[in-house]
Amino acid sequence: MRKIILPAAILWMMGTSSIFAEPETAEQIAAEKAYHEKIYKAKTALDNATKALSQDYEQYGVFHPKVADDYKTISEAYFTMGKLDESIEYALRALKVEMKLQKEDDPALAKLYFDTGNKYYMHKQHPTAVLYMEKAAEIYNNGSGKGSLALADTYEAIASVYINLEDNEKSLAYAKKCLDIRKKKLKKDDEALQRAQMNIEYLKGELKKK
Numbered sequence: 001m002r003k004i005i006l007p008a009a010i011l012w013m014m015g016t017s018s019i020f021a022e023p024e025t026a027e028q029i030a031a032e033k034a035y036h037e038k039i040y041k042a043k044t045a046l047d048n049a050t051k052a053l054s055q056d057y058e059q060y061g062v063f064h065p066k067v068a069d070d071y072k073t074i075s076e077a078y079f080t081m082g083k084l085d086e087s088i089e090y091a092l093r094a095l096k097v098e099m100k101l102q103k104e105d106d107p108a109l110a111k112l113y114f115d116t117g118n119k120y121y122m123h124k125q126h127p128t129a130v131l132y133m134e135k136a137a138e139i140y141n142n143g144s145g146k147g148s149l150a151l152a153d154t155y156e157a158i159a160s161v162y163i164n165l166e167d168n169e170k171s172l173a174y175a176k177k178c179l180d181i182r183k184k185k186l187k188k189d190d191e192a193l194q195r196a197q198m199n200i201e202y203l204k205g206e207l208k209k210k
Contacts, residue, residue, distance in 0.1 A: 039081060046077035068097040072112075075119075084123045091116040105143025107150065110136045114154055121161055130161045152181035152196075159199065172203040 024032075053070035060066060071094035078087035095112050102109040117132030133154055140151040155178035162171035179196040186193040 042077045042080035045073055046081075049073035049077065063097055063100045065101060068094050068101065071097065079119060079122075084119060088116070088119045088123065091119055103143075105139055105145075107140060107143060107145040107148075110139035110143075110145055110154075111150070113139065114157070117161075118157065121157070121164075124164075126161050126164045130158060130165065133158045133161060147181060147184070149181065149185050149192075152178045152185070152192075155181070156196065156199070159203075163203075168203050168206050172200065172207065175199045175203055 049070050053067065053074065056064065056066040056070055071090045075087045075090035075094060078084075078090065091112075095116055098109055098112055113132050113136035117129045117136065120126075120129035120132060123129075137151060137154045137158065140146060140148060140154060145151055155174045159171045159174040159178065162168070162174065175196065179193075179200060182190070182193045182196050
């Protein structure tokens with residue numbers, strides 16, 4: 001069989017698809033630049049926190065606020081970089097330290113439980129996510145976070161997880177708890193309050209379909 005040799009110009013065109021692509025808009029270029037800057041900052045934060053962790057661990061031992069902060073920074077850096085497994089690993093390490101350092105009803109501990117649950121949620125591990133988020137809600141309710149907007153946000157997130165778990169009844173229950181708090185804390189035209197009301201209407205509609 002005769003071998004076909006393509007002209008060099010055609011070979012070059014076949015290997016260069018970008019010449020046929022639509023030119024990027026200014027918005028796309030700006031968004032891409034912002035993304036790369038965010039990743040660069042995350043990598044820098046990761047490098048710095050990893051070095052700090054080594055020093056703080058050696059100087060203070062495991063259960064120290066600086067070590068917990070290092071773990072949190074590393075977790076958030078990995079999260080920004082899209083490395084969810086690593087992010088969860090360091091979030092759990094931070095949580096283990098904070099559980100030794102904080103009071104059981106400290107809102108800071110609740111936030112850490114929530115953040116950890118959110119990482120599991122992003123990883124589509126919904127049953128685990130809801131456990132951490134419900135623990136966060138429990139801590140808020142047992143301390144100064146009771147009736148707070150942070151608790152309302154937690155309820156809203158739990159409602160979202162239960163939708164993914166296909167349990168609209170539980171989702172509606174938490175959505176109502178969220179709305180109750182936001183009604184007391186926010187103005188009628190607040191976006192978060194309106195969203196809570198829309199969530200409830202949506203869930204009621206879904207339950208009627210059954």
